[in-house]
Amino acid sequence: MKRSERLVAMTNYLVESPWALVSLPFFSRKFDAAKSSISEDLAIINNMFQEEGIGYLKSVAGAAGGVKYIPLYSVENSESFIGKLCEQLEDPNRLLPGGYLFMSDILGEPKTVKTIGRMFATAFSELNIDVVMTVATKGIPLAYAVAACLNVPVVIVRRDPKITEGSTVSINYVSGSSRKIQTMVLPKRSLQEGSNVCIIDDFMKAGGTINGMVNLLAEFNANVSGIGVLSEAEDEEEERVVEDYTSLVKITNVDIIKKQIEVHKGTFFQGQTHSN
Amino acid sequence: MKRSERLVAMTNYLVESPWALVSLPFFSRKFDAAKSSISEDLAIINNMFQEEGIGYLKSVAGAAGGVKYIPLYSVENSESFIGKLCEQLEDPNRLLPGGYLFMSDILGEPKTVKTIGRMFATAFSELNIDVVMTVATKGIPLAYAVAACLNVPVVIVRRDPKITEGSTVSINYVSGSSRKIQTMVLPKRSLQEGSNVCIIDDFMKAGGTINGMVNLLAEFNANVSGIGVLSEAEDEEEERVVEDYTSLVKITNVDIIKKQIEVHKGTFFQGQTHSN
Numbered sequence: 001m002k003r004s005e006r007l008v009a010m011t012n013y014l015v016e017s018p019w020a021l022v023s024l025p026f027f028s029r030k031f032d033a034a035k036s037s038i039s040e041d042l043a044i045i046n047n048m049f050q051e052e053g054i055g056y057l058k059s060v061a062g063a064a065g066g067v068k069y070i071p072l073y074s075v076e077n078s079e080s081f082i083g084k085l086c087e088q089l090e091d092p093n094r095l096l097p098g099g100y101l102f103m104s105d106i107l108g109e110p111k112t113v114k115t116i117g118r119m120f121a122t123a124f125s126e127l128n129i130d131v132v133m134t135v136a137t138k139g140i141p142l143a144y145a146v147a148a149c150l151n152v153p154v155v156i157v158r159r160d161p162k163i164t165e166g167s168t169v170s171i172n173y174v175s176g177s178s179r180k181i182q183t184m185v186l187p188k189r190s191l192q193e194g195s196n197v198c199i200i201d202d203f204m205k206a207g208g209t210i211n212g213m214v215n216l217l218a219e220f221n222a223n224v225s226g227i228g229v230l231s232e233a234e235d236e237e238e239e240r241v242v243e244d245y246t247s248l249v250k251i252t253n254v255d256i257i258k259k260q261i262e263v264h265k266g267t268f269f270q271g272q273t274h275s276n
Numbered sequence: 277m278k279r280s281e282r283l284v285a286m287t288n289y290l291v292e293s294p295w296a297l298v299s300l301p302f303f304s305r306k307f308d309a310a311k312s313s314i315s316e317d318l319a320i321i322n323n324m325f326q327e328e329g330i331g332y333l334k335s336v337a338g339a340a341g342g343v344k345y346i347p348l349y350s351v352e353n354s355e356s357f358i359g360k361l362c363e364q365l366e367d368p369n370r371l372l373p374g375g376y377l378f379m380s381d382i383l384g385e386p387k388t389v390k391t392i393g394r395m396f397a398t399a400f401s402e403l404n405i406d407v408v409m410t411v412a413t414k415g416i417p418l419a420y421a422v423a424a425c426l427n428v429p430v431v432i433v434r435r436d437p438k439i440t441e442g443s444t445v446s447i448n449y450v451s452g453s454s455r456k457i458q459t460m461v462l463p464k465r466s467l468q469e470g471s472n473v474c475i476i477d478d479f480m481k482a483g484g485t486i487n488g489m490v491n492l493l494a495e496f497n498a499n500v501s502g503i504g505v506l507s508e509a510e511d512e513e514e515e516r517v518v519e520d521y522t523s524l525v526k527i528t529n530v531d532i533i534k535k536q537i538e539v540h541k542g543t544f545f546q547g548q549t550h551s552n
Binding site for chain 2: 003004005007008009011012015016041044045047048049051052054096097098100101102103104105108109110111113114136137138140141144147148151152153154155156158163164165166187189190203
């Protein structure tokens with residue numbers, strides 16, 4: 001196989017297997033090429049990935065070593081993506097009764113969802129995440145997008161236990177927006193003790209739902225390693241119960257009468273030091 | 277930029293943008309290369325994609341022409357993937373009360389979900405799908421995986437209207453498994469008249485839920501172009517109300533007392549003629 005052909009196959013392989021350790025001998029056998037040639041190929045791929053702002057190849061030394069593709073989204077790409085998203089969200093036609101924003105169309109675009117996932121995966125790339133957790137329904141596609149980049153599984157918290165979940169652990173929590181006591185359940189076999197969990201959701205006001213997930217994780221003796229929400233909005237009536245989180249956009253000054261909304265960049269961009 | 281570098285960047289670009297028409301002049305400008313060189317690059321990429329069984333580059337002739345990456349999953353890859361999935365599902369520990377199977381762990385793996393999506397996208401690749409539709413909750417990751425391959429949006433049917441959806445259209449339907457009358461809602465602004473819709477869900481017994489989605493689509497004057505379910509099971513008490521569908525696996529002979537299940541390949545493999 002020629003180098004040109006090998007580069008196409010290797011690029012695809014790496015892009016499809018983020019965070020997976022790939023040994024040089026594996027590529028060497030797969031493409032029937034000398035290890036020195038494979039090394040050169042990987043250097044070319046690493047350079048181009050960095051140039052395109054989509055991540056880099058991490059070398060792992062030693063006998064069991066190799067490379068891992070770490071997908072990242074550059075600060076430049078993130079700024080431009082979120083800038084456009086803010087504009088889209090400021091469209092007054094999105095305003096719904098109660099000051100909510102219609103976002104289902106945006107969350108329905110696989111490419112947008114993928115980019116959002118990539119941004120969170122960048123923010124959490126150093127945290128050794130084992131599992132991504134979300135609550136049904138709107139957070140699900142975002143959680144899968146993050147998990148795909150980090151190459152870890154997703155667990156989904158539900159508000160109603162279903163027979164197909166098997167036995168579950170449930171907790172009660174107070175929802176910030178409705179002030180009602182609600183229930184959350186998670187299948188017993190879905191989480192191992194000591195897992196490092198990243199919580200993902202589409203929206204946070206006071207943070208009651210996120211806080212519920214934090215309490216649920218305590219029941220499983222799992223660690224909250226990171227919290228990511230696509231959009232946050234202030235709750236005038238209630239103080240926020242979640243402190244350490246990453247948001248991509250911040251919704252402020254919703255004025256239903258004047259039909260105006262302001263959407264700004266979220267905490268993701270505060271003290272942004274992600275390299276690449 | 278050297279050919280080797282260009283091939284890495286072009287491969288990544290195409291893999292990230294399935295079904296999107298990319299013109300030769302676009303690549304030519306982006307990589308500052310002659311159109312003839314770009315043509316040669318595309319031929320190399322096309323060959324390798326076909327060799328790896330992940331699809332092909334479709335040429336679109338004419339002034340507004342270019343190439344589109346059509347992701348496919350080869351029959352060989354599909355057989356091997358589904359073979360392993362059947363084995364996993366036949367594990368008696370998955371048996372739940374009522375003869376249901378625990379599948380949340382499998383549906384929680386982004387890579388597995390992606391492959392399932394790719395298989396459905398292969399089955400429906402000639403159908404000019406405009407939108408992928410599913411019902412909350414378990415079908416959501418599968419629907420996004422299909423939609424990502426087809427480069428179309430997802431719309432999610434819910435069982436309970438939420439304020440963040442805006443105004444909705446609702447229908448009542450009879451669920452096969454529980455025999456209860458249930459409601460389904462879809463935001464009014466989520467579907468255009470005449471859209472070609474592909475329905476995706478994780479599980480089908482009698483097909484009441486799928487049939488509900490078919491009826492909901494009729495309210496929107498949209499077309500049901502394809503129906504895909506990950507797993508189907510027979511319902512001893514009720515006849516199936518959905519006829520034309522693609523399933524990946526078929527669950528039969530569930531014996532709770534003997535703790536046995538049989539899982540076979542689904543209708544996807546009947547008269548399989550997908551090229552590639």
